[in-house]
Amino acid sequence: MAGDRRGWRVCLLGGAVFGVCMTGTTLPTPLYPLYQQKFGFSELTVTVVYAVYAFAVIGVLLLAGNASDAVGRRPVLQWGLGCAAASAVCFLLATGLGWLYAGRLLSGLSAGLFTGAATAYVMEAAPRAGDSRATFVATAVNMGGLGCGPLLAGVLAQYAPWPLYLPFAVHLALVACSSAVLLWLPETVRERRPLSTVRPQRPGVPAPVRPVFGPAATASFVGFALFGVFTSVSPAFLAESLQVTDHAVSGLVVALAFFASIGGQLTAGRVPVRRSLPLGCAGLLAGLALLAGALYGNLLALVVLSALTGGFGQGLAFRGALTAVGEASPEDRRAAVISTLFVVAYLGISVPVIGVGLLTGPMGLEGAGLVFIACMGALVVAAAAYLLRRPVPAAT
Template identity: 80%
Template structure:
């Protein structure tokens, strides 16, 4: 029992480090309006600044998604914290647009190093038999950190001085503390190789993973696309269409989607991995419909409902997808398989958002949002129908649980 308690303590500390890193990736979300006033850029530029982050994430996942399987989890995560600290310094120094691009790119590099490696690390720190709980700790740390970012920045921007500086100073201090914690945690990769012997390798899928990857990746794509809209353009919609200019409220609305995702993940245990994916798709479709209503009738309650329902659907679908892929992967290829899933997810968080940014200028924010919703609704409907006809199974379950 004592050993198990120690294992769970290490698992939770690893999750806390994961969460701190992810806080920095969404910290600028409620501040984009202030940056627009300071630098005078358009809504399209907001989506491009946001997409620079996703480019950093996907680039690292494609080139280094397997590195922590070889050199160890801790060295990769320490580099990720270093990039997170550098990102905070860029925002603290932001006197021109170039600093924002640099800060977002560094934040993306940090998240790219963390997503696969930290997820695998948290799962490996757990005691034997705790795979399901550890998967929840990892995904909750990911989504909880993403949710705390806009909430922290929004509250500080609204109620404290220097709104464009204090959030990043606080995050920088948290990153330093996280590095100290990480240095005290054990390494979980037993057979490590020097970095000089590791070659870049695309996130790979073994035959066992391929069977579950396509539907899992599709659901992840749509869920992250919905989050991309909330974190990039929803503050502008709240300010321009609903006259909600309170930064704390704006940050809270975005945070609700991520917190609801954590709640959705809790339901995966009793529901089962196989059922959570189609149910998650159904909830995502409902969330998209609520968001369409919010855009059409300019309703704040519908925005909040869409965040809650869509976020819960994303949590159901994403934890189910992550569990299915992680269980199907071989231990020495787990981070690479998880990284492949995140490549698809972060493609979803970037490309649709850029498309919305391009459409906003000619047809307006509301119409661009409706086009986005229609495209994502078709995609998630197709994925849900596919999953109903061919439920996901894993080596451990042998079918739907």
């Protein structure tokens, strides 16, 4: 009993460190309009700055996603916190666009190092009987941290001095505390190997998994693309089209999407996978439709409903996708297949966002957003139609 309590304590502390790291990755979201005013760059540049983060995550997942299996979880997590601290310093020193690119690159490196290592750590630290709860802790602190970033930055930017500096100073202090906590936490990898034994992971999808992987990856792509648009361009839309200049409100709207995702993930744990994936697609489609209405009618209420509905659908679909792909994959290829799913998801958070930025110049933010919604809607409808015709088989 005492061992179980200690295991859960370690699990939750590891989750808290995970949340602190992920908070830093979305911290600049409500501050982009302020950076645009200060440095004078376009909406396309905002989306490119944002996408640099996603490409850095993808690079780490492909090149060093399995590093913690060899050298241990704690060293990789310390590297991740080091990158997070360096990212905060870049934003604190920012005197031009180059600093923002460097800060986002380092933030992506920290997230890429944490994504696999921290998830594995939280699950391994928990008592064996709590595996399913530990999985939820890992996914919840991931999305919760992503949601806390814009909320924290928005509140500090609106109600405290030094809006472009104080959020990163606070995060730097949280990272320092997390590093101290990590020194106390035990290592969960028993047999460690030198870093030289780590080899880049090659994404792959075995033929038997492809019927499940296709719709699961499509739903993941659309869900993360919706998050990408919310975190990169929604502050500009709120300010330009709805005259919402309160940074706290802007941060809260973005945070709601991530918090709603936690609710979707929790629901997915109680719904069979054959239902959670199509239901998640329906939630994503409803979120996209509400976002279209918000763009067309310039209505803040629809933006909020879109964040809640789309976020819930993303959580439902993504946890269902992870479960379906994991169950369908052969044990010796499971890690590679799941890594491939994450690569597709992070492509969703970057490529469509750049497309929106490119279209903003000739079409305006609303027009570019409607084109994005039409494309993502077509993808999610195709995935849902496939799942209705060929449901994911029940686990045996």
